[in-house]
Amino acid sequence: MPFQTISVVGLGYIGLPTAAVFASRKKKVIGVDVNQQAVDTINRGEIHIVEPDLDMAVHAAVVEGYLRATTVPEPADAFLIAVPTPFKGDHEPDLSYIESASKSIAPVLKKGDLVVLESTSPVGATEQMAAWLAEARPDLTFPQTHGEASDIRVAHCPERVLPGHVLRELVQNDRVIGGMSPKCCEVAVALYKAFVEGDCVLTNARTAEMCKLTENSFRDVNIAFANELSIICDKLDINVWELICLANRHPRVNILQPGPGVGGHCIAVDPWFIVSKTPEDAKLIRTAREVNDGKPEWVIEKVKLAIAEFLLSNPDKSAREVTVACLGLAFKADIDDLRESPALSIALKISETHKGPLIAVEPNINKLPSKLEEKFQLTGIKKTLSEADIIILLVDHKEFRDKQEKLASHHRIIDTRGVINS
């Protein structure tokens, strides 16, 4: 199946690496994004997001002429939609980006084209996308009405790559391909085989949608179990990290790690897509979300308690003289991504109530986000160790793991990641 030109719609954390990998396989790629600045950056051979090695891949793709970005969709043989699917205030999925992306490509579709939805989506979203396309192009036939004989093929192929390892995982991971008909599957496999070295496993669109949500919910439920254990163990005076390590020696037990909460744009979001479809039945999945979302508040209470204890044992000091340090602001270790970060929200909450000096250490950024800038001083670990009265370890960055002994010798440290306690 010859795909001469591939269009990737949405040039963010998934779309841009995918476009670059297709281009590296000498496919002509047209990247589409509504953000003119992102489009201009990419056309200069530069990138607007942080992901290891992506800068080189995009630079090569643009310089060699295989990748070009635009704000207006152009004809292509395959369209990959990789736009955000956030949730609204009530945890209901927001499909508006998929809707506008499909409506924007509809005018340039032609008989024989393939449209793949890559965005993580609630069950039924691929069928909804196909319905929007059909509505916009009554002159073409679609799989929901014409099955194998349709003019346009439609599939869901969720991305499953881990931020920080995207370029490797894109190529090596197995890929679930959910076609709206067997023909759609066949055509989509031919597309992904251009770069996927893992297996391409076939199913229908609804199962592929649910599969992606299931993977992230599985992880969320497992982390919630670890977070609940951490609260129980704190009450019972047991080291939860030692406990999990011991339990995981059982051949059929594999508990993940507790932390200050679950962040990022995937694990804390996707389970809600299951809950919103089946609210009566998704009891465990909902509870796991609530447990993980409640963890930052528990950490904040611990910090308040530590400040109160410090003042009790230092009666000559006032709260205004207690220096509190937050170690790590990113949503997980060894990345610079502060979006949807429990560490960041804990730091912010502390700054709302604590009147004394506040220090932040985040080795992966050079400048604090504006909401923290006025209240926190961004500094290094050395200064923190000598100046902070209370340290809250929020992210297990390499720089902190390397200082495990020094951190462990600090008399008041709240370790939410098991760096000194493991």
Ligand code: SAJ
């Ligand atoms: N976390 C813990 N304890 C753990 C593991 C993670 O507290 O033992 C926390 C992290 O600190 C972070 C959050 O969970 O705040 C999420 O981190 P993560 O590394 O588990 O996952 P993400 O969000 O970076 O990427 C996930 C991955 N999904 C799975 O591993 C099942 C990735 O493969 C998906 O492609 C990605 O979501 C996505 O895009 O959906």
